[in-house]
Amino acid sequence: MPEIRLHRQLSEIPAAAWDALHDGTHPFIAHAFLHGLEATGCLRPDWGWTPCHLGLWEGDRLIAAAPGYLKDNTHGEFVFDHAWAQAYARHGLDYYPKWLCAVPYSPVTGPRLLARDAAARTALLEAMQALVVQAGLSSAHVNFHAATDDAAFGDAWLLREDTQFHWTNPRGWQDFDGFLAAFDHKHRKNIRQERRKVADAGITSRIVHGNEASDDDLAAMHGFYLRTFADYGNAPALTLDFLHHLARTMPRQLVLVLAERAGATIAGALCLRGGDTLYGRYWGATELHPGLHFETCYYQGIAYCLREGLARFEPGAQGQHKLARGFLPTPVRSRHWIADARFADALRGWCREERAHVRARRQALWAHAPFRPEPAA
CATH class of the missing domain: 3.40.630.30 (Gcn5-related N-acetyltransferase (GNAT))
Structure with missing residues (x-):
């Protein structure tokens, strides 16, 4: 025994x-x-x-x-x-x-x-x-x-x-345009409008893995995380030391989506990468712009999965609004x-x-x- x-x-x-x-x-x-x-x-x-x-x-x-x-x-x-x-x-x-x-x-x-x-x-x-x-x-x-x-x-x-609401790739989409072409007209139009508003605000996105993230990147992401928890009156559990630990011990599995405007990092999403799945966990921002949350937390993650050949994207718990953006029950x-x-x-x-x-x-x-x-x- x-x-x-x-x-x-x-x-x-x-x-x-x-x-x-x-x-x-x-x-x-x-x-x-x-x-x-x-x-x-x-x-x-x-x-x-x-x-x-x-x-x-x-x-x-x-x-x-x-x-x-x-x-x-x-x-x-x-x-x-x-x-x-x-x-x-x-x-x-x-x-x-x-x-x-x-x-x-x-x-x-x-x-x-x-x-x-x-x-x-x-x-x-x-x-x-x-x-x-x-x-x-x-x-x-x-x-x-x-x-x-x-x-x-x-x-x-x-x-x-x-x-929960998860994204998968059952039709073998090769890029975001191919993914978007599968939507009905109304939902496709809405997503294009959301992404256009982010671009028109002068916001660009940068994705880094743990071994590519600078100390400033990690500090910015942790600051976004703290801000989100403060906004909702919750106590944050993850420490900056933990993010440094992930970057050091899981360098290709830690994935940060960072949004930038006018030379400053204004928002970020923290994800982890598995064998065939991207997992979205935390997000935060110092500036609020129409569509920024969807771009940082969802669209950039989907585009990453399509580029990297990942089959699934799990962006976190709850959120029926994810359904309209291609995440299914x-x-x-x-x-x-x-x-x-x-x-x-x-x-x-x-x-x-x-x-x-x-x-x-x-x-x-x-x-x-x-x-x-x-x-x-």
């Missing part, structure tokens, strides 16, 4: 051992990314993030692992379970702490059950349940797991779904194991109703897709 170990910081696990459990195409699950969050002050227990990574070992050989955190709130999760916590409280029970398998602050689908084979993956899920029981926790949660992990979860793991999922059988039974029906509502809404959104029908073969 493999030995279950809890790791209170990712540095306890050698990077080579961790990264051998995934194919390297998802930057958010890389040891460098997750360890960087811990090492550069992005995770704080008072914000609800206490590292508690799960590892299955056969002697000195890591055979399975999961990024894990003890949570006493839902800060930075993007899968909301406030109603569940309130239900526990009404019955005089504690919902927190819970154990969460996820990438902090990142509603990005990817591998969560890192394992050498199917048997190790099953053992990892069993270890999650054992952890909850032995530690007296309410539950275990696996957020934004890949669809390929669906079969690993048994019926005891409740399924929740949500919808896409399901995302999470799994939840509830220790108390009574609550598990009650929440099973709740999740079933939620899924039905989410799927119906997603289907309705498809009716507003901006593309012309694809010509018949």
